[in-house]
Amino acid sequence: MTLPREWRTRIALVLAVVGPGFITANVDNDAGGIATYSVAGAQFGYTLLWTMIPITIALVIVQEMSSRMGAVTGKGLSDLIREEFGLRATFLLMIALVVTNFGNVASEFAGIASSFEVWNASQYAVVRIAASKYVVVPIAALVVWGVVVHGTYNSVEKVFLSASAFYICYIVSGVLAHPDWKAAALSTVTRPESAGFRNYGYLSMIIGLAGTTIAPWMQFYLQASIVEKGVTARQYKASRLDVIVGCVFAAVVAWFIVVACAATLHTAGMYDIKDGVQAAEALRPLAGEYAYLLFAAGLFNASLFAACILPISTAYAVCEGLGLESGLDKRFEEAPAFYWLYTALIVFGAGVVLIPQFPLFRVMVLSQVVNGVLLPFVLIFVILLVNDRELMGSYVNSRWYNVVSWLTVGIMIALTIAMAIAQARS
Amino acid sequence: MSLVALSELLGATVRDATGTVRGRVREIAVAPQDHPTRIAFLIVRTADGERILPVESLKNAGVTVRAHTEAADWEVYTPSDGVLLLKRDLLDQQIIDVHGRKVVRVNDVELETTPVNSHVMLDVVSVDVGARGAIRRLSKGLMPSFTLRALLERIPPRVIPWQFVDLIETDPARRVKLKIAYRGLAQLHPADIADIVEDLPPAEREAVFETIDEEVAAETLEELDPDVKVAIVESLDKDRAADIVEEMDPDAAADLLDELPEEQSGEILKEMDPEERQEVTQLLEFGEHTAAGRMTTEFVAVPDTASVDDAIDALKTFEGSREALATIYLTGAGQKLMGAVPLVKIAISPPTRRLAELSEEFVACAPDTPQSEVAALFDKYNLITLAVVDEHGRLAGIITADDVITMLRHSH
Numbered sequence: 080m081t082l083p084r085e086w087r088t089r090i091a092l093v094l095a096v097v098g099p100g101f102i103t104a105n106v107d108n109d110a111g112g113i114a115t116y117s118v119a120g121a122q123f124g125y126t127l128l129w130t131m132i133p134i135t136i137a138l139v140i141v142q143e144m145s146s147r148m149g150a151v152t153g154k155g156l157s158d159l160i161r162e163e164f165g166l167r168a169t170f171l172l173m174i175a176l177v178v179t180n181f182g183n184v185a186s187e188f189a190g191i192a193s194s195f196e197v198w199n200a201s202q203y204a205v206v207r208i209a210a211s212k213y214v215v216v217p218i219a220a221l222v223v224w225g226v227v228v229h230g231t232y233n234s235v236e237k238v239f240l241s242a243s244a245f246y247i248c249y250i251v252s253g254v255l256a257h258p259d260w261k262a263a264a265l266s267t268v269t270r271p272e273s274a275g276f277r278n279y280g281y282l283s284m285i286i287g288l289a290g291t292t293i294a295p296w297m298q299f300y301l302q303a304s305i306v307e308k309g310v311t312a313r314q315y316k317a318s319r320l321d322v323i324v325g326c327v328f329a330a331v332v333a334w335f336i337v338v339a340c341a342a343t344l345h346t347a348g349m350y351d352i353k354d355g356v357q358a359a360e361a362l363r364p365l366a367g368e369y370a371y372l373l374f375a376a377g378l379f380n381a382s383l384f385a386a387c388i389l390p391i392s393t394a395y396a397v398c399e400g401l402g403l404e405s406g407l408d409k410r411f412e413e414a415p416a417f418y419w420l421y422t423a424l425i426v427f428g429a430g431v432v433l434i435p436q437f438p439l440f441r442v443m444v445l446s447q448v449v450n451g452v453l454l455p456f457v458l459i460f461v462i463l464l465v466n467d468r469e470l471m472g473s474y475v476n477s478r479w480y481n482v483v484s485w486l487t488v489g490i491m492i493a494l495t496i497a498m499a500i501a502q503a504r505s
Numbered sequence: 506m507s508l509v510a511l512s513e514l515l516g517a518t519v520r521d522a523t524g525t526v527r528g529r530v531r532e533i534a535v536a537p538q539d540h541p542t543r544i545a546f547l548i549v550r551t552a553d554g555e556r557i558l559p560v561e562s563l564k565n566a567g568v569t570v571r572a573h574t575e576a577a578d579w580e581v582y583t584p585s586d587g588v589l590l591l592k593r594d595l596l597d598q599q600i601i602d603v604h605g606r607k608v609v610r611v612n613d614v615e616l617e618t619t620p621v622n623s624h625v626m627l628d629v630v631s632v633d634v635g636a637r638g639a640i641r642r643l644s645k646g647l648m649p650s651f652t653l654r655a656l657l658e659r660i661p662p663r664v665i666p667w668q669f670v671d672l673i674e675t676d677p678a679r680r681v682k683l684k685i686a687y688r689g690l691a692q693l694h695p696a697d698i699a700d701i702v703e704d705l706p707p708a709e710r711e712a713v714f715e716t717i718d719e720e721v722a723a724e725t726l727e728e729l730d731p732d733v734k735v736a737i738v739e740s741l742d743k744d745r746a747a748d749i750v751e752e753m754d755p756d757a758a759a760d761l762l763d764e765l766p767e768e769q770s771g772e773i774l775k776e777m778d779p780e781e782r783q784e785v786t787q788l789l790e791f792g793e794h795t796a797a798g799r800m801t802t803e804f805v806a807v808p809d810t811a812s813v814d815d816a817i818d819a820l821k822t823f824e825g826s827r828e829a830l831a832t833i834y835l836t837g838a839g840q841k842l843m844g845a846v847p848l849v850k851i852a853i854s855p856p857t858r859r860l861a862e863l864s865e866e867f868v869a870c871a872p873d874t875p876q877s878e879v880a881a882l883f884d885k886y887n888l889i890t891l892a893v894v895d896e897h898g899r900l901a902g903i904i905t906a907d908d909v910i911t912m913l914r915h916s917h
Contacts, residue, residue, distance in 0.1 A: 152708075153706035153708060158706075161610070165596075166597060166639060167643060306706070311707065311736070402612060402634065
């Protein structure tokens with residue numbers, strides 16, 4: 080009789096940890112994430128692995144601040160920015176967020192298109208047509224729109240989340256590829272060579288890695304989820320654990336994607352990944368000829384998951400910040416701006432992918448670089464708000480925390496400037 | 506009389522009696538103890554600190570502000586809790602639009618200037634929550650003010666008159682000083698108040714529940730989402746929570762206390778009136794998903810020997826919910842259920858008629874009947890109320906149709 084109860088406690092514990100923090104971190108490994116990590120590993124081998132530890136620390140700190148703010152104030156990030164910094168700052172930031180997230184949404188649909196690419200070479204015309212992006216992307220867009228608007232999202236979320244177990248494939252594949260463990264471990268902890276910092280490709284890849292791992296939409300989404308779940312300052316400790324576990328899991332997966340790609344693609348001399356078929360090669364040690372199938376299924380799931388979350392969370396953030404009616408419980412006429420913005424993000428995000436010869440993989444990576452450029456600005460607001468004693472009371476940042484977070488902002492800005500200079504030179 | 510927007514006044518240059526520019530407007534203050542809408546003073550940022558410019562010294566207030574006193578006479582500003590600062594407390598904040606029954610964000614505030622004798626008076630007339638206020642603020646300083654005014658004329662206004670605005674202040678001490686009472690809010694239907702409350706952050710929710718009347722608070726609580734309901738009661742002071750729970754229908758109160766942590770529900774029960782406490786404790790002992798867990802113990806029952814007149818007297822003194830009035834129950838010796846008379850029959854019968862003659866075939870169920878069967882009974886017999894009878898045939902309570910609708914909605 081004791082066994083079931085013990086199991087129930089265990090399951091309850093696991094479910095308690097799978098909260099907003101874990102979900103956000105998982106969605107973080109979306110189409111843009113997989114593409115960026117793959118390209119980083121293929122192009123630069125193990126040499127970018129040193130970024131993973133600082134990025135993970137920054138990710139944990141940033142996400143922790145957002146969830147703490149949500150729990151203490153009970154308000155969303157855009158609400159707080161509006162109340163403390165006024166309409167103009169909010170408006171500019173919201174425009175930037177819409178533009179950036181438009182890129183992210185496009186990259187999710189590019190991910191969906193990319194996951195069907197292998198069948199584009201099929202010998203059967205029916206398969207070629209059914210798998211072409213002109214069929215797949217519009218259907219996916221309709222599914223996303225419907226699932227969210229008709230409130231079935233909550234049940235679908237669990238499906239997406241379980242399917243995220245696919246990431247474990249990268250860990251297994253990474254091991255099976257017999258990477259140079261010593262080199263990988265060493266380059267994770269050693270200081271990078273300074274020569275790389277003058278190279279545009281190297282710099283933009285670092286910004287892309289940081290931007291995809293610590294994406295600006297995550298702060299808005301996580302804080303909103305914490306508020307939505309009704310977490311209060313008293314129950315906050317459990318949420319903090321949820322955030323840390325989620326971030327570390329996301330970072331471990333990212334590390335293995337880079338290692339798997341470095342050990343397979345980079346070693347084989349495939350430095351420049353142009354499509355999903357090539358990126359899938361990283362899974363060959365595990366799945367052999369089925370590598371592409373596995374990659375496609377995982378990419379498809381990750382893209383669709385993020386495509387469900389990004390447009391709706393953007394619409395919420397923007398409408399709440401600007402004081403427009405929002406919420407799926409409202410009718411279209413009651414909250415027109417909310418529904419139009421949501422619909423437009425999906426229609427145009429999916430629409431650009433349909434342009435013939437659209438460079439799917441390049442856009443997935445590029446959108447993450449844009450994330451990295453916007454990131455420091457969002458962080459500045461987050462840090463200022465979380466240190467406001469009137470708002471946070473005794474829950475303001477400690478000094479050590481502030482040092483790390485300001486350092487993150489400084490480094491991201493410095494990298495962005497360095498990238499701009501490197502680009503101007505080349 | 507003319508209208509001026511808060512965003513136009515903020516940052517406007519201030520000239521004193523000599524015509525010299527002395528500073529810029531930083532804040533505009535209302536002192537609600539003195540007058541609910543009138544501006545008491547402007548705070549002016551001058552070269553030597555922040556000064557108070559009383560509204561009585563204003564010659565005009567617009568794109569530039571002119572005073573008829575010397576800058577040297579303006580007092581130094583010291584912060585105080587008792588004044589409402591329009592920029593800090595209103596601009597960009599959330600307010601309750603009582604008329605539109607929702608929570609909205611303030612884009613701008615409209616003030617009216619009225620000349621009196623030698624100075625002008627300034628009054629808050631409405632808050633702007635639409636595109637006009639937003640565009641005015643976004644484009645301020647980016648184009649000449651007359652062009653902007655002409656452009657804004659074309660945008661239809663979305664304003665809320667000041668009397669329909671309820672401010673939300675979370676600090677109780679300050680709330681008293683500012684005379685914020687949520688009078689407008691309390692007059693809305695509890696279901697509307699519940700919708701508004703669900704849109705507010707936790708601290709603001711608590712603030713509303715601390716100030717509105719207990720009876721209204723109780724009815725509103727019943728309409729709220731279960732999670733929100735529990736969170737609010739947990740955040741309230743135990744005395745206050747007990748006062749509100751006492752006003753709730755016993756069945757709803759029992760449901761609520763059942764969802765609270767045991768320690769807290771115990772504390773609330775301790776603070777409650779003994780009679781109400783007993784009813785609720787009884788209900789708590791049954792499972793939540795049974796007839797007894799769903800029933801209310803507040804119903805109208807008269808002896809089976811009574812007349813129509815007696816029933817009407819019983820109705821007059823009944824304090825429970827209106828839904829429970831639909832049927833009058835007849836009880837015999839030892840509270841045994843003998844009959845049921847629909848309210849309609851009482852309304853159309855002569856006062857001396859014996860109720861036993863009007864009684865209809867009635868449906869009853871046992872306290873441990875599962876709620877799904879309760880719903881089935883309502884459906885089968887088209888009931889409005891259902892009697893719950895214990896093993897001795899005594900009337901223990903009744904279930905009303907509105908409880909069944911809530912129950913069905915929550916089980917899906």
